[in-house]
Amino acid sequence: MTMEKKNSIKLTSNEMKLPHRHHTEEEEQFIFENMPAECTIATVAEAMKQLGDPTRLRIFWLLCHTEECVVDIAAFMNMSSPAVSHHLRILKATGLVTTRREGKEVYYAAAPNPMVQKLHITIEEIAEINCCDH
Amino acid sequence: MTMEKKNSIKLTSNEMKLPHRHHTEEEEQFIFENMPAECTIATVAEAMKQLGDPTRLRIFWLLCHTEECVVDIAAFMNMSSPAVSHHLRILKATGLVTTRREGKEVYYAAAPNPMVQKLHITIEEIAEINCCDH
DNA sequence: CAAACAATTAAATAGCTGTTTAATTGTTTT
DNA sequence: AAAACAATTAAACAGCTATTTAATTGTTTG
Numbered sequence: 591m592t593m594e595k596k597n598s599i600k601l602t603s604n605e606m607k608l609p610h611r612h613h614t615e616e617e618e619q620f621i622f623e624n625m626p627a628e629c630t631i632a633t634v635a636e637a638m639k640q641l642g643d644p645t646r647l648r649i650f651w652l653l654c655h656t657e658e659c660v661v662d663i664a665a666f667m668n669m670s671s672p673a674v675s676h677h678l679r680i681l682k683a684t685g686l687v688t689t690r691r692e693g694k695e696v697y698y699a700a701a702p703n704p705m706v707q708k709l710h711i712t713i714e715e716i717a718e719i720n721c722c723d724h
Numbered sequence: 725m726t727m728e729k730k731n732s733i734k735l736t737s738n739e740m741k742l743p744h745r746h747h748t749e750e751e752e753q754f755i756f757e758n759m760p761a762e763c764t765i766a767t768v769a770e771a772m773k774q775l776g777d778p779t780r781l782r783i784f785w786l787l788c789h790t791e792e793c794v795v796d797i798a799a800f801m802n803m804s805s806p807a808v809s810h811h812l813r814i815l816k817a818t819g820l821v822t823t824r825r826e827g828k829e830v831y832y833a834a835a836p837n838p839m840v841q842k843l844h845i846t847i848e849e850i851a852e853i854n855c856c857d858h
Numbered sequence: 859c860a861a862a863c864a865a866t867t868a869a870a871t872a873g874c875t876g877t878t879t880a881a882t883t884g885t886t887t888t
Numbered sequence: 889a890a891a892a893c894a895a896t897t898a899a900a901c902a903g904c905t906a907t908t909t910a911a912t913t914g915t916t917t918g
Contacts, residue, residue, distance in 0.1 A: 621790060648760075720768065
């Protein structure tokens with residue numbers, strides 16, 4: 591009698607994809623079925639990456655609360671205009687902020703979309719949790 | 725008669741800190757009073773920075789749903805063990821994941837704290853908004 | 859139209875980051 | 889104790905990123 595695979599009687603065709611067997615097939619299936627698509631991950635990661643810089647996070651927080659021109663943002667951040675401009679361009683390219691020109695000045699503000707709203711709320715909530723000053 | 729400053733009659737002592745005058749004093753005050761402290765910003769930015777890498781974001785998502793050993797994480801990610809280990813070390817140093825050794829294997833899982841929970845929820849929600857597959 | 863101001867862009871540099879390959883440590887099993 | 893397996897660490901490299909300084913573009917005002 592030849593060797594039979596242990597799972598030869600299994601009717602459902604799904605195979606386990608992970609080398610070790612620490613989970614049931616159902617658990618493993620859940621992971622692979624609910625795993626976000628690559629482009630979804632990329633979008634979320636991109637937003638988080640840009641807010642992962644303390645400078646940009648503070649600018650973003652500011653722009654979630656008020657619209658500001660570059661000169662005022664630079665003063666608020668205590669940074670040079672070119673440096674601020676660089677970060678604003680990144681935030682805009684990521685879709686986190688929008689711009690509006692009025693005369694000589696360009697006003698930046700948080701982009702009015704649900705992702706930005708969620709990120710803003712999350713930042714405030716996490717800041718609350720890890721608050722350094724009381 | 726010498727030049728008098730326009731605001732010489734002001735009784736409240738707060739001065740405007742931004743060079744341009746696009747806001748009322750109250751609006752400006754709100755910003756400076758509610759602005760998160762530097763270390764708060766640093767903590768939030770650090771967490772977001774580490775989740776800003778697509779590889780780590782996917783690992784984090786996985787570990788929010790199940791505990792896994794390094795071999796299985798590497799298989800799930802289709803990456804080498806050293807590369808995965810590198811990212812796991814970063815996630816652990818940031819306090820986003822915890823470890824537990826059992827025999828030869830080290831199991832990683834999302835750290836059980838409110839910041840991690842909030843980040844997980846946010847990731848799922850933003851993924852829902854920007855979902856690529858339907 | 860020239861001067862002044864706001865903002866952006868460009869070039870250069872220094873520092874950081876992710877992956878690979880190879881070597882090493884820790885644990886179990888025979 | 890030696891072999892096998894899991895995980896980490898180290899060294900090296902390529903690619904990216906943030907800031908500075910200088911130059912440029914766009915807009916308004918005298």
